[in-house]
Amino acid sequence: xxxxxxxxxxxxxxxxxxxxxxLAFFLIVCVLVPFSVGPQSQLLSTIAPGILWLxxxxxxxxxxxxxxxxxxxxxxxDLLATAPLPMEGVVSIKALTHWLxxxxxxxxxxxxxxxxxxxxxxxxYWLFVSLLLGTPALxxxxxxxxxxxxxxxxxxxxxxxxxxxxxxxxxxxxxxLARRGAMGMDTQTPLLMLSGITFATIALLPFASSAxxxxxxx
Amino acid sequence: MSERRSLxxxxxxxxxxxxxxxxxxxxxxxxxxxxxxxxxWGFFFTPDDYRQGATVKIIYLHVPSALMAINAxxxxxxxxxxxxxxxxxxxxxxxxxxxxVGVAMTIIALVTGAIWGQPMWGTWWVxxxxxxxxxxxxxxxxxxxxLWSAVENDDxxxxxxxxxxxxxxxxxxxxxxxVNFWNQGLHQGASLSLDKEENVADIFYxxxxxxxxxxxxxxxxxxxxxxxxxxxxxxxxxxxxxxRMQ
Amino acid sequence: xxxxxxxxxxxVLSAYGASIAILTLLIWQSLSRSAxxxxxxxxxxxxxxxxx
Numbered sequence: 089x090x091x092x093x094x095x096x097x098x099x100x101x102x103x104x105x106x107x108x109x110x111l112a113f114f115l116i117v118c119v120l121v122p123f124s125v126g127p128q129s130q131l132l133s134t135i136a137p138g139i140l141w142l143x144x145x146x147x148x149x150x151x152x153x154x155x156x157x158x159x160x161x162x163x164x165x166d167l168l169a170t171a172p173l174p175m176e177g178v179v180s181i182k183a184l185t186h187w188l189x190x191x192x193x194x195x196x197x198x199x200x201x202x203x204x205x206x207x208x209x210x211x212x213y214w215l216f217v218s219l220l221l222g223t224p225a226l227x228x229x230x231x232x233x234x235x236x237x238x239x240x241x242x243x244x245x246x247x248x249x250x251x252x253x254x255x256x257x258x259x260x261x262x263x264x265l266a267r268r269g270a271m272g273m274d275t276q277t278p279l280l281m282l283s284g285i286t287f288a289t290i291a292l293l294p295f296a297s298s299a300x301x302x303x304x305x306x
Numbered sequence: 307m308s309e310r311r312s313l314x315x316x317x318x319x320x321x322x323x324x325x326x327x328x329x330x331x332x333x334x335x336x337x338x339x340x341x342x343x344x345x346x347w348g349f350f351f352t353p354d355d356y357r358q359g360a361t362v363k364i365i366y367l368h369v370p371s372a373l374m375a376i377n378a379x380x381x382x383x384x385x386x387x388x389x390x391x392x393x394x395x396x397x398x399x400x401x402x403x404x405x406x407v408g409v410a411m412t413i414i415a416l417v418t419g420a421i422w423g424q425p426m427w428g429t430w431w432v433x434x435x436x437x438x439x440x441x442x443x444x445x446x447x448x449x450x451x452x453l454w455s456a457v458e459n460d461d462x463x464x465x466x467x468x469x470x471x472x473x474x475x476x477x478x479x480x481x482x483x484x485v486n487f488w489n490q491g492l493h494q495g496a497s498l499s500l501d502k503e504e505n506v507a508d509i510f511y512x513x514x515x516x517x518x519x520x521x522x523x524x525x526x527x528x529x530x531x532x533x534x535x536x537x538x539x540x541x542x543x544x545x546x547x548x549x550r551m552q
Numbered sequence: 553x554x555x556x557x558x559x560x561x562x563x564v565l566s567a568y569g570a571s572i573a574i575l576t577l578l579i580w581q582s583l584s585r586s587a588x589x590x591x592x593x594x595x596x597x598x599x600x601x602x603x604x
Contacts, residue, residue, distance in 0.1 A: 232473065236466055240456050249452055250470065253445040254477045257484040264488065277487070285480070296473050303465045349568070360560040367571045410578040414571045421567040425560060524575070528582055535586040538593045545596050 089177055092168075096185040099158070110147040110190045111197055117143040118201040129206040136205035137215055137266035143201075144194040144219055145226060145259055151190045152230040153247055155182050156238040156301070165238075169305050175298035183224075183231040183294070191223030207270065214269020218282065222262035225286040228293050229254045235300040258285055317394035319537050326530045334527040341520025348513035355510075364422040366514055370521035371414035375443060378408030378525065382450070383475050386468035396533065398464035399540065401471065402454050403532035407525055409447045415440050435489045439482050446474045460540060 101107045121139050125131060159165040168178050198219050199212045207215065233251035237243035265278035316322045348366035355362035385401035388394060419437050424430055431437075450467055457463035 236453065236470060237456075239462075243456065246449075246452050246456055249445070250449040253442055253449060253481070254474070256442055257477065257480045260481075260484040260488045281484070281487070293473070296469055300466060300469055303462060303469075306462065345568075354558070360558055360564050363564050364567045367567060371571065406581075407578065410574055414574050417570050417574075418567045421563045421570075424563055524579075528578065531582050531586055535582070535589050538586075538589045542589065542593050542596060545593075545600070 089173060089181055092173065092178065092181045093185060096181065097188060100154075100185060100189040107189055108193075110151050111193050113150055114143050114147040114194055114197060115201065117146065118204055121205065133206040133208050133211075133270075136202060136207040137211055137218075137270050138263045139205060140198050140202060140207070140215060141219070141222075141259060141263035141266060144191075144198060144223065145255055147194055148186075148190055148223065148226045148230060149248055149251060149255075151186065152234045152251065153237070153244055155186055155231055155234040157234075160238050160304075165301070166305060169302065175301055176294045179231055179235065179297040179301060180228075180290075180294045183228045183290075183297075186231065187224050187227035191227050195219040195223055210272050211266065211270030214275065215266045218262045218265040218269070218278075221265075221279075221282050221286055222258050225258045225282075225289045226255060228286075228289045228297075229258070232293050232297045232300070235297045235304065238301070239304045258282065261285065314392075314394075317392070317396050319396055322396045323534060323537060326534055330527060330530050330534075333523050333530070337520050337523030337525075337527050339520075340516055340523060344513050344515075344517030344520050348510075348517060352509055352513060358426075361422055361425055362510065364418050365510065366517045368415060368418040368422055369514060370518040371411045371418065372440065373518060374521050374525050375408055375411040375415050375440060377522075378404050378411055379443065379447070379471075379475070379478070381529075382408065382471050386471040389464055390468050395464075395540070396537065398468065399536035400529060400533045401467070402464075403536050404529045405447055405451050405454070407528045407532070409444065409451065411521075411525070412440055412444045412447060416444065433489060435486045438485045438489065442481050442485070443478060446478055450474065460543070 118139065121135075121143075122132060125135070156165060159168065169175060195216065198215055199207075202212055202215055230251055233247050233254065236250060237247045240246065261278045261282040265275055265282055268275045268278060316325055345366055349363055352363070354360050382401040382404050385397045385404070389398040389401065416437065419434075419440065420431050423432060423434065423437070450470055453467050453470055454463050457466055
């Protein structure tokens with residue numbers, strides 16, 4: 089399993105692996121927001137937690153089709169299916185790779201971009217925590233969506249349509265956590281809910297994802 | 307397996323076509339009659355609500371359609387499970403058939419809900435938790451229908467959409483809770499009141515029940531009709547595929 | 553015949569109008585697709601019998 093992880097990580101960061109695209113997109117979105125809503129810092133600081141969450145979410149979405157596409161096309165996925173490694177493990181590793189190469193960089197970049205959007209001082213810590221807790225869920229849910237569309241040519245738009253509604257609970261609790269933290273309010277409920285969602289999806293969704301991969305490999 | 311008559315016999319496409327064909331006209335007519343009675347009764351023969359005026363009459367459309375929007379998805383969930391467990395094609399096709407009906411019900415629920423709220427809120431849309439949940443449900447329906455269309459192989463499509471329906475159901479319920487949390491702090495009591503849980507006076511309640519009955523039967527009739535179409539369409543595809551191989 | 557809806561005439565009538573329109577559209581589309589597929593299938597089966 090570790091070998092698979094290392095192989096996928098290496099594939100992701102080499103040229104053409106798409107590493108850094110998510111970050112670039114995140115940056116662009118955060119730069120575009122003041123152009124669309126106006127530069128008043130009071131407005132920006134109110135919406136900053138939400139915008140940063142939305143930007144991170146969309147940046148995650150962009151790289152989802154890569155999770156299985158390359159292995160599916162060159163037949164490696166078929167090989168992985170017959171390997172002694174359980175498919176649930178394979179999809180979990182894929183999700184972990186996605187998080188390490190896409191989600192985690194976004195988490196690190198977010199506070200920096202928060203400066204651009206006049207994020208209140210209390211907000212930096214909670215933004216970081218909420219994204220750190222929430223992005224794994226985005227990767228695991230995204231892996232499920234990616235598994236559903238792996239066999240389809242140009243399935244990118246369909247992938248977004250399938251995954252975005254599934255992202256809603258994470259987005260609601262994640263950005264609420266960031267927002268409440270920024271305003272100094274009580275953060276217990278969204279924190280618990282967000283953690284609950286993340287841990288539940290990590291534990292349970294791989295079963296659905298692996299069933300879907302096996303269906304698509306038939 | 308014993309030869310005792312059971313509901314599962316109708317999982318056989320031929321038997322299903324036979325039974326559904328016989329029963330469909332009656333269900334459709336009954337549904338039409340009930341709906342007409344319910345709406346006419348509610349529209350012309352009930353008083354106005356003292357708070358909401360004549361807009362209360364929208365209840366005869368909004369509540370049944372909202373109920374059906376949710377029940378349609380639930381039916382799709384059950385049909386998906388039956389497909390995954392027992393591999394009855396009729397079940398998978400019934401789920402596919404029900405989805406557009408569910409979408410239409412959701413749209414009616416959204417439109418009537420928004421119009422109903424407009425006099426109260428002054429705008430054509432508010433992010434009321436209930437309305438928002440239906441908007442999310444609408445998106446789930448769209449994704450489900452899109453996935454059916456995107457996958458070529460019938461059995462693969464049935465399998466994938468069934469898993470999507472199951473996972474989607476879990477997330478839909480989670481979203482409902484999340485959306486309530488998301489909006490509860492801002493607008494206390496902004497959600498549309500006067501639904502069936504509240505103490506609705508009999509004078510409103512009875513035509514509402516009739517209207518709900520009408521919607522249920524129309525839903526059943528439409529799903530039966532559309533499932534028959536799906537079965538025929540699948541047969542047609544099978545013929546065309548066989549021809550291509552000859 | 554039309555009762556007095558007061559100031560709520562527009563919302564109520566447009567809600568009823570929109571709902572009935574959507575239902576009608578759904579029923580019409582279901583019926584016409586059903587008829588088309590049935591026709592195509594019968595056409596196919598007829599051709600099978602005359603060729604086969």
